Amino acid sequence: MERDLLRQSVSYHGESLLSLLKCEQSENPDFKHVAAELSKTLNQREEGSTVLEQFIARKADLLFAPTWKTSTPADEWQEESGEAYAIMPPLEQFMEVTFEERRELFYRDVERGDLVIGRINSVREFGLFVTLLCTAGGLERDIEDLEIKALCPLRDVPSTGNHDDPLSYYQIGDLIRAGVKDIDRYHEKLTLSLYSSSLAPHLDKVKLGVISKEDLPLHYIRGEKVASDSSETYEKLLESSLGLSNPLNVDYLLGKLGISDTQTPSLMRGLQSKHFKEDDFATAIRKKQSVSWALKCVKTGVDHFKSGRYVEAMNEYNKALEIDTNNVEALVARGALYANKGSLVKAIDDFELALENCPTHRNAKKYLCQTLVERGGQLEEEEKLVTAEGLYKRAIALDDTFQEAAEALEKLQIHIQKSLKLKEQEAAKEQEKTKTVETSAEKLRKILKEEKRMKKKRKRSTSSSTSSDTSSTTSDDSPSTSRKKSKKRKHKRRRSSHGSKKHKRRVSSCSDKTAEEEWFPAPANTSASYIDQKQSISKLLSEGEPSWGKSQHEDGRGRLDDAIDRSLENLKHEASRLGRSDVNGQAKDRHRSSSTSECARRDSSSSNQSEYSQKSDRYSKEFSAQGRKRSESERRGNGKMDRAERNSRNQDDSRRSSGGTLKKELPSNLLDIFSQIAEFEKEKKLKK
């Protein structure tokens, strides 16, 4: 119990209240502590109201409880702009409180940091003398006629910055707003300051200094009007004020006083907040009700689903979600329906949302995993390998016992690596064109990295699922190291060549696979074996080409045109050169074309069924040949920079970069290429 309050109340009402309190609050332990102090000599009020005292005594445990005061003062004082409520002049004025009393009250209540407004009445060397007009910033008093004088010393007048005497800025008769810096209550002296630092924290945004008549506080202006017009009463002024008719003034004022509107206090015993249960509130009941209504809808929806009436089922699910958004069961059921129909993305969204709301929902997890894997498969086919990888990883993260996801992820990761390598190759090719000398140290480093990688790949290859992959891993080593470096160096190049076609990647994804096939065993494919299947291959090639070659043509051309990179210009250059099928030009060209023909040949040896993979195999062989050449050159060129090496590397690069573009040119060059197979064969055998 608040002792001071109680004491105040008891001393006001007198002995009778105390006796009543003792009677009513006898069981209250808090009261007993305070009771002793109160039994001092008390004077009895004459017009004591028993009813009131009875009320106070009965409700004392509520009225004087420390928790009864719930209001919190507002933190920042703001000048009232616009009339959210009726701003009234100080009540003192209406009450006609005496001069003496007002003066006394003012000096009692003014504090350091308050805002006051006054008029300058003299300017001396040591400061300004101000006669106060009114108070501002919360404290509202009628002080104009009290003629309170205050001093604003020179040091508290901020300089205007022109090195002039700051006091020259101020003149007699100016209205200034200042903060109270110091008060001598006994001698009734006030010291002001024009610095913001002198103000209380909640007032520190207010501007100090000279103000105009418009800036005077509203309560003062209204007070003036009342003073001049004696017929203006408080009531009249209130009724005529705009702020009173503001429908939101109650909310605003409650906020100003710091009292919450939905939990207003009450003195009735039955209405105390402790008697209200959380479950009885409207929102809680509504939530429970929504959930049960939604479940009913979901049940009927599931029935429809099982009988095959998908449209009705979807309607029921949507209805359920309208009743209760984010209802877990409805989301899972709808997701399953989407997945069934094939809208996998929507299904995934629904499952995710369901899991957000209820992370332990078994069915949601299960379905989500399945759908993710399915979607991953879809994306793989669309060549969005990285996204697919992400999905598989998510599926595994959700449910690590999901076998399919793990398998699919591994397969995909290999795909991605191959595609990355191919990209690196191309990038490195372009980059090495501009590169001048590769130091021996770098070469050594490359070789070491290769060997490390080979070992790693060997280990991994033993655990990989597909048979074709075993051999594939090994050939990764050689180009990988150089690719890594060039990858890091020539990101930009790769990015720009990134645009140059999906088919490149497609090619590379399968190319690595088959390239690796060929790495260890000596090339078994003789021209003879190729020639046997020449017809089928050419048919396949010619079939496939127009469909996607054309589109890629345009794509590639467009993108190439946009690229600023020199490497891309080279590419174009080479591509155009190829297009011209300038076979007789240089050995370069021949190599290029022959390598492509070799790839075409290799194509026949591979055992892939799909047309797509066969085509890509063709290119993969080309790349594998390049890769092999590269590693050979690297191995050979220890400390020596061969022109041949460089040439071959350049050729590799150009081949790789033009690999994509080559596809465009193939249809026209096919026969030419085929005719050079034998030539290339011979060359290869020589090299070996």
Place this chain on the structure above:
Amino acid sequence: MSTQASTSGSVNEARGRSNVSAEDVEDSKTHFRVCRFIIETGVKLGMRSVPMATACVLYHRFFQSASLQVYEPYLVAMSAIYLAGKVEEQHLRTRDIINVCHRYFHPESEPLELDGKFWELRDSIVQCELLILRQLNFQVSFEHPHKYLLHYLLSVRSLLNRHAWSRTPIAETALAVLKDSYHGSVCVLHKPQHLALTSLYLALQTYGVQLPRGELEWWQVVCADITKAQIETIMSELLQLYDMEAKCT
């Protein structure tokens, strides 16, 4: 506003000043209980003070001219809540009102199913709403004491020392007394300014706060047409309500 108050006042007088019949006592107990129901429901629905006041006033005014024998008070109360929400722009859904009231009468029960019975309940609320409107001649917007009380509080605050103000819960007590006044018909028998003034007066008296006085007392300034005797009368009526609580609940 004052004319309405005086006519209803005269109705009471006509009934007999000193001897209030047993019937009236019973009626006032019922009204107390129903108003308690309204206020409780309002709290659970998150109603603000002014819409809650409107609901109670609608209820009291309805039964000034209608008979408890003919109309079911709790249904009138529910419709009054619904109507008050509309009038004071704090729209409440009938579904929420039905849910809360159902639980009030059947504690710890499951929420209602969306079946025929639910729709019937909803229909009855809506029908009753029209009934209330007609009974009150469609005059359903009232001036409430709340805004007056808040303005008076600000004015009185300026008279007090800020520390004294911050440690004395005058605002809370005055608002509590005002809120509790809606349990009885006192809220419709007096002017809103008078009610506001009396609540504030009561709060100040409770804590023994002494305000400076000039030529006029603060309450004389705030409401020119009120006398000390009137304040005392209203105060006693307000305090009687607290006694009723013990009898009714």
